[in-house]
Amino acid sequence: MxxxxxxIILSYAKDEYLKGLTIQTINTLLESEDPEKIRFxxxxxxxxxxxxxxxxxxxxxxxxxxxxxxxKYLNIGITLTSSPYVCLCNNDLIFHRGWATELxxxxxxxxxxxxxxxxxxxxxxxxxxxxxDSEMENYFGVLFGWCIxxxxxxxxxxxxxxxxxTFWYADRDYSNTLKKYGIKNCLIEKSIxxxxxxxxxxxLRDKEHRKLTQAPRIYFSYKxxxxxxxxxxxxxxxxxxxxxx
Numbered sequence: 001m002x003x004x005x006x007x008i009i010l011s012y013a014k015d016e017y018l019k020g021l022t023i024q025t026i027n028t029l030l031e032s033e034d035p036e037k038i039r040f041x042x043x044x045x046x047x048x049x050x051x052x053x054x055x056x057x058x059x060x061x062x063x064x065x066x067x068x069x070x071x072k073y074l075n076i077g078i079t080l081t082s083s084p085y086v087c088l089c090n091n092d093l094i095f096h097r098g099w100a101t102e103l104x105x106x107x108x109x110x111x112x113x114x115x116x117x118x119x120x121x122x123x124x125x126x127x128x129x130x131x132x133d134s135e136m137e138n139y140f141g142v143l144f145g146w147c148i149x150x151x152x153x154x155x156x157x158x159x160x161x162x163x164x165x166t167f168w169y170a171d172r173d174y175s176n177t178l179k180k181y182g183i184k185n186c187l188i189e190k191s192i193x194x195x196x197x198x199x200x201x202x203x204l205r206d207k208e209h210r211k212l213t214q215a216p217r218i219y220f221s222y223k224x225x226x227x228x229x230x231x232x233x234x235x236x237x238x239x240x241x242x243x244x245x
Contacts, residue, residue: 004039008077011091012047022091032095045073070170071161090146094194102191114154115185118193136187139179145171169220
């Protein structure tokens with residue numbers, strides 16, 4: 001039986017280099033598995049609205065009217081798809097042969113496993129995995145926010161991703177949420193995906209950078225460290241006034 005997997009890619013193709021990263025991500029994805037066994041439904045959520053109506057090949061490319069938010073854009077992609085498996089991706093990835101097969105195998109062997117992650121060679125070497133069937137179960141520190149593979153049913157438990165997290169702390173929020181609900185999460189050694197590293201992120205201007213980092217930091221601290229709501233609102237107001245956004 002063919003497995004259907006929704007691949008949601010967040011892209012910011014504001015120049016040819018960044019556009020090329022998204023194209024490379026899609027191409028390596030489609031080359032990574034036998035299409036007779038695994039069907040990828042690729043949805044690109046594109047932040048550069050000036051690129052519209054361009055469609056990345058072998059994908060459905062959408063241009064949300066709403067301003068960017070990491071979780072917000074992922075939620076849009078999740079809502080527009082319906083396959084039993086969903087993979088939430090950055091646009092700077094290289095998928096290696098059989099990466100999805102290994103994740104599906106791990107989930108098939110453990111019905112309680114709703115969230116898994118591929119491995120990157122640098123992490124694999126650093127952690128000194130001892131065998132080719134190794135799994136590492138944990139939350140933050142094992143969880144990689146640039147490629148999260150889940151069973152769609154997980155959202156019936158945790159609900160939509162928290163859209164107050166516009167970029168930074170999104171992976172930590174997801175990790176804490178899994179831990180809160182007691183949802184098992186594993187990194188699968190035999191599934192390999194290379195993360196090239198923050199091409200879109202490095203292209204941001206200072207003002208955009210601050211907006212996507214400092215405001216989420218204040219909210220994350222309030223949400224998970226049981227801070228005062230009044231203090232959170234005051235800190236947010238001060239930040240907006242001083243940083244002028």
